[in-house]
Amino acid sequence: MPLQQGSARARQRTVLLVGIAVLLAALVLAVVLASLLTHGRHEVSPQMLKWKDRGTTKNLQEVIVGRCYNYITAQHPELGDKDCLKIWESLKDAFIYKNPCNITPEDYQPLMELASHPIPCNKSLFWSKTNDLVHRYTKSNQNFLTLEDTLLGYMADRVSWCGDPSAPGINYESCPKRNECESNPGSVFWKMASKMFAEAACGVVQVMLNGSVEAGAFRSSSIFGSIEIFNLDPDKVTEVHIWLMQNIGGPQRGLDPSALGQISASLALCCCGSISSNGAVLEPPGLGMGLRDVPQMSPCTKLSCKMHSWTPHGHHRASTSKGQWQPKFHNPHGFPAYWQTSF
Template structure:
């Protein structure tokens, strides 16, 4: 074997060794372990936007606002003083950071959710199910003054409408794309798993009389037992010793035909579950307090005509009319009395004159 042949063989052996090492430890920048002879793992592109670029700053800012009572003015500020926003951020981010987006489950958020826990007043808990009722629920809650939905607790407000997910390499956050709702499976993945754990916490805090709002025209029925955060994580975690009554509100949007009502099969399924759990309930079709709220935006609709006078401060309109009517009545009575007296005097005068 010539020197050139020996040199070439050594080079080939070195190249082969390098290839084997790279196949074992992974190519630079992939963060993946690959066995010899396997192909590179393809990066999954998800359907939703990636992690918010300023996620930490948004989180800390929201936390500070909530602690100051700027979000829900009915919270106990003394209780909130014990919350450390930086520590809460660390607990939150560690739950999914450096984990692949769909490899996150509910229990990974348990420590964070417990650290954010605050007291929810009795008779204030307001549950909901179905995105069609979302805006109505928050308008009805009135920033916690009328009711508390999960989004007006500390844990719910901190995370509501944020985009976030993790990855195993680089910064631990993934910024190009994240899974959309149920893309990883029901209640699985960075965002969905969080809301599952938060829903359990919210239900366990409920006490007294609580409400649950449904859209009567929800496709598939107002109450749905499958793939429902209310059914799977809230309804099943209400405490019968704490919750006295569940007020079921079936809401029909103005200018729509009513859908499900209190006698519908989906609501009967819900009431059966409540009865079996030992929790009493009442059901309301189109409750007036919610209808009044809906009518503020649809004042001219036929359904709201009866509500119109109420919403336009009837006292301010009626009082001048009532006062005017009373004045006119008094004036009429006065004129009548005067005429009666004049006529009486005239008659008496004539009688005396001719006798």
């Protein structure tokens, strides 16, 4: 009897050991299979899309949130109720894990609503091909605001971002240029922000154009010529003052009659001359506005004097085809002298 009991216990131990061995073997097999499957998925996972422009700005969240807090606390405390973390989340949601060529205006709509704020009348300053000058001007003259001086523009200025369908959802290596795809995160953002900035303008609006670029001062393909000009509200905007910036010693192409016609037609405002059949600029009916004579020291000329310590001299007047006057300045340092032209 004792012998039989000992034999039974031995069989139980053997069965138990075999069972443990089988479980261990199954566990090892499961680990090996999981490792192989994970490794295989890693190898076949899609690569980050490659583009020609710079990638997402490093530490993008810290940059955006930091600029936002600086804007609403140090620069514009009246906007202190803005939620910078929500603004960041709405920006991130607009592009993360998305193909950067398939961004839509709807993606940015929550961001536009969270970051929008009123623009005081008579302060809106639009620009084209005068980026450096116009922002040096607004930094020294608080009477005007460009898009980059608003919360949206301030946060996004000189910053880039784009997503990617693969993890981690943000491409820090490269982002698409406009000529690679039109609906990229940067282009869609700036078009929407520019549209909103134009819609908010009221009173007298200023426009700073570069009269020395080969393509001409007014280009219908620019953001100003294709977006902003069409979204100025004629019920709110009373005048548009155009400042032509010219390089002395360089080409001075100015604003030709056809460009004036484009601006006039696009604005649908009585602020610019119309174009007759022979190409001459005509006075708008009942306004008596055309090319105005400008004081010798226009606002931009004063800025140039302050920054570069030179005084315009050799001032003379040159008659236009209409018998009106435009000021010209001689600058011994070769720094641009400026014309302010009001229509």
